[in-house]
Amino acid sequence: EDQVTQSPEALRLQEGESSSLNCSYTVSGLRGLFWYRQDPGKGPEFLFTLYSAGEEKEKERLKATLTKKESFLHITAPKPEDSATYLCAVQGVNDMRFGAGTRLTVKP
Amino acid sequence: NAGVTQTPKFQVLKTGQSMTLQCAQDMNHEYMSWYRQDPGMGLRLIHYSVGAGITDQGEVPNGYNVSRSTTEDFPLRLLSAAPSQTSVYFCASIPDRDSDTQYFGPGTRLTVL
Numbered sequence: 001e002d003q004v005t006q007s008p009e010a011l012r013l014q015e016g017e018s019s020s021l022n023c024s025y026t027v028s029g030l031r032g033l034f035w036y037r038q039d040p041g042k043g044p045e046f047l048f049t050l051y052s053a054g055e056e057k058e059k060e061r062l063k064a065t066l067t068k069k070e071s072f073l074h075i076t077a078p079k080p081e082d083s084a085t086y087l088c089a090v091q092g093v094n095d096m097r098f099g100a101g102t103r104l105t106v107k108p
Numbered sequence: 109n110a111g112v113t114q115t116p117k118f119q120v121l122k123t124g125q126s127m128t129l130q131c132a133q134d135m136n137h138e139y140m141s142w143y144r145q146d147p148g149m150g151l152r153l154i155h156y157s158v159g160a161g162i163t164d165q166g167e168v169p170n171g172y173n174v175s176r177s178t179t180e181d182f183p184l185r186l187l188s189a190a191p192s193q194t195s196v197y198f199c200a201s202i203p204d205r206d207s208d209t210q211y212f213g214p215g216t217r218l219t220v221l
Contacts, residue, residue, distance in 0.1 A: 004150060032208055034208070034210070036212075041214075041215075042214055042215070043112075043198050043200075043212030043213050043214050043215050044151070044198070044210075044212045045212070046209050046210060046211070049208040049209075087150070087151070089150070089151070095153060095166065095167060096153065097150065098143075098150030098151040098152070099150050100148055100149055100150050101150070
């Protein structure tokens, strides 16, 4: 069965302290790996799609990378406005599965 | 464009009651989906539609019905609410089969007593 595991569950950083979030997955026939940002009380907001191992995508302070077993969301010099829950999802042959998310807090 | 809209934002039901969660999108998207989000768990797909008149089951369809009579609307019906259906429900849409960007609505928080 397709599975997605995100770690850590929660991460607290000081402003400017770079770090990475992990998304490990098992899926039959990866068709795409997605990263979303979710603010409290709101729906997820699309960030990136990665399709194959070795692929990387960047947006402002965020960089997503993909291997055959996991994806990382690197956050460089985060700011308090980057505080949110980050969700990972994988699209396999049969369906899409979401991880439980990593709740990121960036303190000023 | 308003994007994906959902109503109501909050709802409290008693066990056994029925209700419909509304979802609409004004972007002429072909694909629409319903998810539920529970604490400590990822979003789980309930039902989805690849176009008007076409619906299919997702991972957790039991206790829910959907229909897609128009491109814009995709209501989710709870037939006989149970406490296990207490959750936050999100509707989402995708432009077409060649797109990978899913647009989510703001969610409906449902409590079943």
